Amino acid sequence: VDSTKLLTIDKQLLEKYDENFSDDVDDNEIYLCFYYQSNKVACSYYDLNKKCLFYSCEIQEDSKFQLTDTIIDDLQPNCIITSPRCDSKFVNFLKQKCKYDLKKLSNTTNFIPEDSLLTNDDQSYELMLKLRENRIQFVLVPSNEFNLDACKERIFKISTLESLPERISEAEKIFFFSSLIDFDSKLTIKSCGGLLKYLSTNRINFELERSIFETPIYQIKKIELKNLLLLDQNAFKSLQIFNDVDYVYAYKQTNFDTLAFRTHLNDKFNNTLYSLFLSRINTKFGIGKLRSFMLKPTRDLKILHQRHKIIDFYLDPRNSELAKLTIKHLKKCKYINPILKRMRLTRCGLNDWKRLYRTTQSFLELCKMKRSLSQYLHNEPIDSSFEVKFDFLVNLFERTIDLKESNEKNEIRVSKNISKDLDTKRLMYSQLPEFLTEIAQREMITYSLNGCKTTYLQLIGFLLIINMEDLNLNNFSLNFSDSFAEFEQKNHLKFVFKSNEKMYYKTPLCIELDQNIGDLATVINDLQSEILDNLQTNFIKYSHLYAQMVDFCAEIDCLLSFVSVAKEFDYTRPEFDFTKKSFISAKSARHPLVELMFDSFTSFIPNDIHSGLSSPKLKVITSP
Template sequence: MQESENTSKSAKIGSTNIELLDGGRTSDHIVITTCQRNEGAEKQESSDETDIEDRLLSAICKGGRLGAACYTLQTGELQVLEEIMDSGPEHQIFQSLYRQTEPVRVILDSKSQNTFIDVVKNAVFHNGEMTDARCKLFFVSSKDYNYEACKRRIYSLALPGEPSACSEEQRAIFLRTVLDFSQTMSVHALGALLRYLDLNWSNLNMDLHTKPHFMTLKRISLLDIVLMDEDTYRGLQIFNTQAHPSGFKRGVQGSNKEGLSLFHLFSKCYSKVGQARLRLLLRHPTTDIETLRQRQDVIEFFMKPQSDSIMRNICSSLRYIKNVNGILAKIKALSAKAFVWKSLYNTLYNAVVISEICENARRASQYLDKIASFDTNKLYEMALYMNRIIDFDLSKSEGKFTVKVGVDADLDMKKQTMASLHGLMSETAKVEMERLPSFIEECTMLYMPHLGYLLGVRAWSDHLTLEQKELPDMKFMFQNNDYIHYKSKGCEELDMIIGDTYPEIVAHEARIMMRLTTIILDNLATLATLIDMCAELDCLIAISKVCKEYNFVRPTLSTEKVIQIKQGRHPLYLLTCDNFVANDAESSREAGFVKILTGPNASGKSVYMKQIGLIVYLSHIGSFVPADSATIGIVSHIYSRIESTECIAAHMSAFLIDLKQSLEHMVVNGAPVYLYRAVPGSVESSFAGQLAAASGVHRTVVDRAARVRQAIANNKLPEANPRKARLYNMIQRMKHELLQTKYN
């Protein structure tokens, strides 16, 4: 950034901004420098990463078999679901997939079976009411799901990492390594999604000059998922998304916040990819006992005090890990800003560092050993290339991809020529600013192919006539949106002196950038795999911190039908109260599988049931559990029907209401004090009278209820209520008087 001042006017010379479009060609113009009358604050560098990920989900279900494909607009990631049985009418697998992907558009075959359409509509529209305005449902012709047509679209798919200059047969072999073409439902879903993207890309991306970029194609499987419906997720408070209280902001993406929930408890990840992976991990409890034990080993290792230094080093590198698919999608589309390249380098470098740090812990866990054993040679070479080629400091100051001196001799020569003329351009901008009328606050020096250097001025008023656009000593050229372009004397001098030197530098650096991009894309699959492992490691470290802080223990996983919990606790009570009565729970062939839980209102039944469900759930994501010990048998489903009405006026979630009812000691009017201990046997009294009295019900009503209950227990009719008899006599007397008045 260069700045200059004179006695009459203050001018600021902005940095160069280069815009490139697909194919390496320059855009309609190249901004050389900007001059302002009043010096302003420099713009802050924006973040290169966004939380927003818009996904499209294509699904087809026939004969009880589900196929699906998903595409993320921002990152170019393609995911294909391995074909799986999903019978109606519930279609639980699709519901789990929908909650994992959280799509903004669902693409459906118009001839799908009715039960499947009903489930999709219910998921998208929430029982017919379109409360989630983000997601929309689109029906496409069944012709789009033709198997051969879908197969041809997939074979035409261009993916990074495929063999260069390969034949059609070689490409087919390559695609078969990432997609099983015998799974017809998956082929149907992916082919229909690709066709939808081709037809609607301009509307989705708001750009007529680009086409869909596909960075990766991954297979995802739900064969191991523990099925849970949304009522169970809500009842167990695993997620608790709260809408913004303002009606104006309600429904706006990013306005919601997470309330008291298990996700909120574990949200201690250092990277955004880790945070996103945590949500996916909580949405995908697994029955794969080997995967669960590997996660437990990692959590156990990081809970040890001697692992603190390793954990700190890993966490310091995790901060720089970004979604490389999103970064490379921008780079491939030639829309990446300078700091995006820096983010890619930081991600690449720190991913290699994390792999090397795990060398010291590889014996503790098979998962850590997998990260430590990862072949990072190609990634190291990529980082070395980037460090030797890119001048990150100059890229930041100039706002464009800038190559270091010494990389290319021809480029260095062009830059030396340009450096000697850079002062001339700055001086030209200042001179032109002096010539312009005082009501113009800013001018831009830009270069356009075939027209040379031009002076750009923002329109100072709306609906200017051609005569009003004329300026002294300036030749009006054209107006583009808000900017009016002129050919000035200074521009003509630059055409003569500099010519095409600057565009040649930009084009030369663009060619180097494209060669570097090709090398990176060739190794994208390797980098993406390591980033994915780092994201899961971030999740497990976050979970280990919570487990260590609250003294969770490692559960014993079993293939037997058993749930045995000693001194179990509710994991979310830790955030809301100081005291909690722990309880045992046992379910087995010997102890019985079905339990009937009885007790008076507000004695803690719901919280007791929830804590059992949460402990079982935590065991199926690989976490430790809040108990003294636990043996958990692997289950295939977790369901609950626990409902609580939330009170907006009380500013409490349903979970807080449950805790308030269960944990507050009622000491007014002789109310009972519950010990919240579950014991074998049955309850002989509901304590309804004591609870009613404690809630403010009049004593006469409570006493009358007690007498009625006693009479029923003795198989007798209760004595007449004298107050009721008096009321009856009064009504009869009023009735008699009204009738007499009518006839008289």
């Protein structure tokens, strides 16, 4: 095909050929509804082919909405529904996800030959399938339709469930639906209610043969993601992962003080797995990663193997010094996202620069250790370029900012030899006291004064200062009060202001100095600001490296907390056997929290657990 006949695909062209494929392609008939609030998200979707309503319990979502992105990619819905009252960032993320964007397609599908569109060959057929997969409708349902009571009422009105008894009272219906959906999860109820409202309003798959027209829902099930285990609040409490207070703080994305929060948690709420590991976290972003580990447990065996490998690596006595060194550098890492954000808007203060510098130093040292760690981690690899770029930033900072002088004067000071013009102006500014003394002596002779002073004020310039005692009253015929007025008129001085019985004047010599020397302090500030702006630009340029290093360090921090607990309580690594059916076989198993209730580990009696294979899977656990 002649390359000159390549055409860009647009919506009209897609719609033109949409009819040719409508008989051969099954539409993706999934309607997905999200409700997001206070850093938590819940979703529900209706599968039109299965006639089934699926829901998820509310779960913590990160700032990048990775869980939401995973759900959309797994389900591939043809319609996404949400409320305009949800956070604007979340709504915008959904809009971008639904946007018809050819950039998301492979390079081979960005352009297609004109001749290929005119013939329904296999190549164009596959191309149209790829294009259709990227089309998602986005719908905003009015926020009042997500009212909690109204959403509950819509769920109770579902009458097409296969398991719903024919004769059931309203009270029994409440108990029945409570066994299917957790009504304590408000976001879940709102997402289901909003979805049901959309299905009803748009008459999706109505059964016309029924006396009451409604979308048929034969089953209500909980969403199961491929590699993610979704738990509700009751499960977290029953498994002692979180208690009530832990659960609230786990969702709360606030800038609390790490040490104060950890101490507070250990004093009062140390009977959960979350607090057991939290007491050993070293960074604020490590707390966020631990929270994510606990709230969204993974079922990905590859990730679990990687975590076990790095825990084994640090538990090895040969790597104990490396573990201590890693913890040392992690403790110096600060949460710098707010600093980088301020850099994009304005200049940072001295404390911000010091935190950023120390964190960059720590990141550089951790990059040097990463060769033995990154092979075990599932996040983005930290290659050698990171080390080079962080080393560049550290050296650039050290060359640009004089930390010693900055700490002494409690303000940012640019180092010498960065700018010749800046160094010259600074030298002149440092010599001002002697220079002003010379100027004062000249002015005293010029105006026959008993004494005077000269000063320099930023934005005003050089000034002559005279008080009444400095005037030689023998030279004036007027009384005492009019002496200053006569002195100004006689010598053609420009009055500027009066302060503490002192008069401030602009003399011809002061005006000449303003023109020749200029406003030194302002010029110095402008030159220094220009240098600092260039420094900030370099740090902002590599802000994406900081984001990846934060994620890298957060995971290392969490795994080191696991290492600390495993070493202290003598835990062992579980082994996976994929050659047999599902089973559990544990010898001398110990509950990590129950054994902490005993005065000594020797008083706790471990137990063997066998479930599956030759042993029954059903267990009845009793206690005295």
